[in-house]
Amino acid sequence: MRLALTSTPAAPNQRRAFxxxxxxxxxKGKVAAVTGPAGSTGRGIALRFAREGAKIALIxxxxxxxxxxxxxxxxxxxxxxxxxxxxxxxxxxxxxxxAAASEYGRLDVLVNSNWVLRSFMPLLEKPEEDFKASMxxxxxxxxxxxxxxVPHMRKVGGGRIINVAAPYGYTSFHNIADAVSTDWxxxxxxxxxAVEWGKYQILTNLLVPALLDIPEFQQYRAxxxxxxxxxxxxxxxxxxxxxxxxxxxxxxxxxxxxxCFITGQPIFSDGGQHLNTAAFKPRARQA
Amino acid sequence: MKRLEGKVAIVxxxxxGIGQGVVLRFLKEGASVAYCSRNAKNNEAMVPLxxxxxxxxxxxxxxxxxxxxxxxxxxxxxxxxxxxGGVDIVINNAQGIxxxxxxxxxxxxxxxxxxxTGFYHSLWTGQAALPYMKQRGGGRIINCSSHWAxxxxxxxxDYAITKAANEALTRTMANEWGRFNVLVNCFVPAxxxxxxxxxxxxxRKLCEAIERNIPMSRMGDCETDIAGGxxxxxxxxxxxxxxxxxxxxxxxxxxxxxxxEHEAGTDIHTGRAQSxxxxx
Numbered sequence: 001m002r003l004a005l006t007s008t009p010a011a012p013n014q015r016r017a018f019x020x021x022x023x024x025x026x027x028k029g030k031v032a033a034v035t036g037p038a039g040s041t042g043r044g045i046a047l048r049f050a051r052e053g054a055k056i057a058l059i060x061x062x063x064x065x066x067x068x069x070x071x072x073x074x075x076x077x078x079x080x081x082x083x084x085x086x087x088x089x090x091x092x093x094x095x096x097x098x099a100a101a102s103e104y105g106r107l108d109v110l111v112n113s114n115w116v117l118r119s120f121m122p123l124l125e126k127p128e129e130d131f132k133a134s135m136x137x138x139x140x141x142x143x144x145x146x147x148x149x150v151p152h153m154r155k156v157g158g159g160r161i162i163n164v165a166a167p168y169g170y171t172s173f174h175n176i177a178d179a180v181s182t183d184w185x186x187x188x189x190x191x192x193x194a195v196e197w198g199k200y201q202i203l204t205n206l207l208v209p210a211l212l213d214i215p216e217f218q219q220y221r222a223x224x225x226x227x228x229x230x231x232x233x234x235x236x237x238x239x240x241x242x243x244x245x246x247x248x249x250x251x252x253x254x255x256x257x258x259x260c261f262i263t264g265q266p267i268f269s270d271g272g273q274h275l276n277t278a279a280f281k282p283r284a285r286q287a
Numbered sequence: 288m289k290r291l292e293g294k295v296a297i298v299x300x301x302x303x304g305i306g307q308g309v310v311l312r313f314l315k316e317g318a319s320v321a322y323c324s325r326n327a328k329n330n331e332a333m334v335p336l337x338x339x340x341x342x343x344x345x346x347x348x349x350x351x352x353x354x355x356x357x358x359x360x361x362x363x364x365x366x367x368x369x370x371x372g373g374v375d376i377v378i379n380n381a382q383g384i385x386x387x388x389x390x391x392x393x394x395x396x397x398x399x400x401x402x403x404t405g406f407y408h409s410l411w412t413g414q415a416a417l418p419y420m421k422q423r424g425g426g427r428i429i430n431c432s433s434h435w436a437x438x439x440x441x442x443x444x445d446y447a448i449t450k451a452a453n454e455a456l457t458r459t460m461a462n463e464w465g466r467f468n469v470l471v472n473c474f475v476p477a478x479x480x481x482x483x484x485x486x487x488x489x490x491r492k493l494c495e496a497i498e499r500n501i502p503m504s505r506m507g508d509c510e511t512d513i514a515g516g517x518x519x520x521x522x523x524x525x526x527x528x529x530x531x532x533x534x535x536x537x538x539x540x541x542x543x544x545x546x547x548e549h550e551a552g553t554d555i556h557t558g559r560a561q562s563x564x565x566x567x
Contacts, residue, residue, distance in 0.1 A: 026524075194538045194541060195541050197502075198501070198503040236529050237527065241527050242527075245527075246526060249525065250527060253520075253522075259516065259519060260512055261511075261512035261513065261516055261536065263503065263537060263538040264534075265533065267528070270527065271529065272462065272530040275461060275530045276462075
């Protein structure tokens with residue numbers, strides 16, 4: 001599944017981890033619900049959290065992908081269950097979150113990774129339906145899941161909420177105005193929750209990826225090879241992000257003891273790509 | 288499993304407050320830690336704290352140095368590399384603080400001192416550490432900023448520009464050194480630091496109001512909360528995060544200050560100075 005970096009020279013140490021050894025129990029005893037795990041970002045975070053000892057409730061509409069993910073986690077020695085739900089549908093998020101907490105007896109972490117990209121289209125042409133679909137699934141789905149999680153988190157003395165932005169949904173990009181608009185609404189929601197729920201020791205952050213080595217991005221890259229290689233060359237770390245190790249690592253920072261005093265923020269897990277926003281010169285292009 | 292086993296870290300201003308919290312946390316996570324301060328007497332309190340951590344005494348080394356003097360602070364980096372065989376992590380925590388004064392009255396010497404002990408110190412340690420980090424296939428540098436830079440805190444212009452400079456330095460370092468797998472980030476604490484504790488003894492009511500106003504209703508514990516966030520940035524988990532400024536402040540940056548301004552002409556360590564989110 002990993003893309004080969006053909007025309008971009010690999011950084012000498014690009015895949016070598018800074019620390020070879022790895023703690024494997026940073027979420028031992030914790031229960032995490034992940035909404036949208038059929039997508040690659042939610043999937044990567046779910047896999048990483050399972051590896052760190054958390055029990056995972058996968059909440060999604062896509063039974064086939066999630067059943068496969070449950071098997072993958074279980075085969076690796078982890079614990080996971082699938083709860084079929086559409087968080088964008090009124091009442092479904094509440095039911096799914098309650099079911100997750102009931103399945104494992106508690107809820108400590110909620111990851112919302114519901115980003116959708118229906119089309120790559122200029123703002124002037126993008127149909128309103130795309131904005132509505134994006135707001136409904138991402139903003140309202142996240143809002144409902146978050147509110148449903150609070151009582152469960154209060155029961156265990158606190159919790160962590162990690163909302164995952166669409167790639168470039170925070171820094172902005174041509175032709176994805178629906179995702180950008182939705183992600184800024186998520187940032188607002190994230191801040192408001194941080195201010196209001198801090199007193200319950202519930203911490204809320206927005207995790208911001210950029211260029212990830214994921215199937216959703218492969219077609220775009222295939223269509224725009226020169227441009228994407230140019231982007232990679234601009235990034236400080238000069239490599240695509242791995243959804244499990246890189247994005248999952250940052251999510252783990254926010255979910256573990258390391259993130260116990262960080263709230264209300266966009267956290268960029270993007271190899272430094274956000275620094276170069278001003279340098280982007282993308283061509284308008286449809287995927 | 289410990290998160291920093293086999294790593295060598297340098298912590299400036301490591302004998303008190305946030306720096307002390309970072310030193311102790313890193314030692315508990317298995318790192319070798321060289322830490323410095325200007326006043327060697329302040330290290331006396333560190334000795335029993337380090338002795339209480341199993342196996343840490345052999346991995347800890349205190350070095351007396353003034354971070355505002357290039358030779359001295361770069362010497363700390365070279366000594367640490369010699370002692371422990373390399374350098375993986377640098378935490379630029381120390382900061383000299385001048386009395387609060389209005390811009391039109393603040394002497395050039397205050398700007399020079401604050402910049403030397405804040406901005407230049409971060410630059411100098413980074414320059415000295417880079418070759419060692421390249422040898423090890425990568426590294427992490429953490430610089431320190433402050434709410435005061437963001438807020439434009441009155442009468443602390445020297446401090447605010449120094450911290451803003453650290454943020455800008457962080458971004459450029461991240462861009463230039465990312466190719467060597469050297470990741471550079473900045474943190475903004477709201478910590479129960481040495482300076483804040485001192486300040487609180489004389490301004491208890493105000494400090495309690497400040498703490499109530501923070502979303503998490505407290506100042507961060509130096510070792511658990513502040514050093515915890517820093518640990519996240521330098522551990523495996525932070526391997527794709529670079530060029531960012533992260534607030535380790537319980538959400539303090541999101542809310543309006545509990546009280547108004549502090550007064551000019553006071554020493555923030557001992558005087559009646561008032562801060563929105565604490566004195567670092």
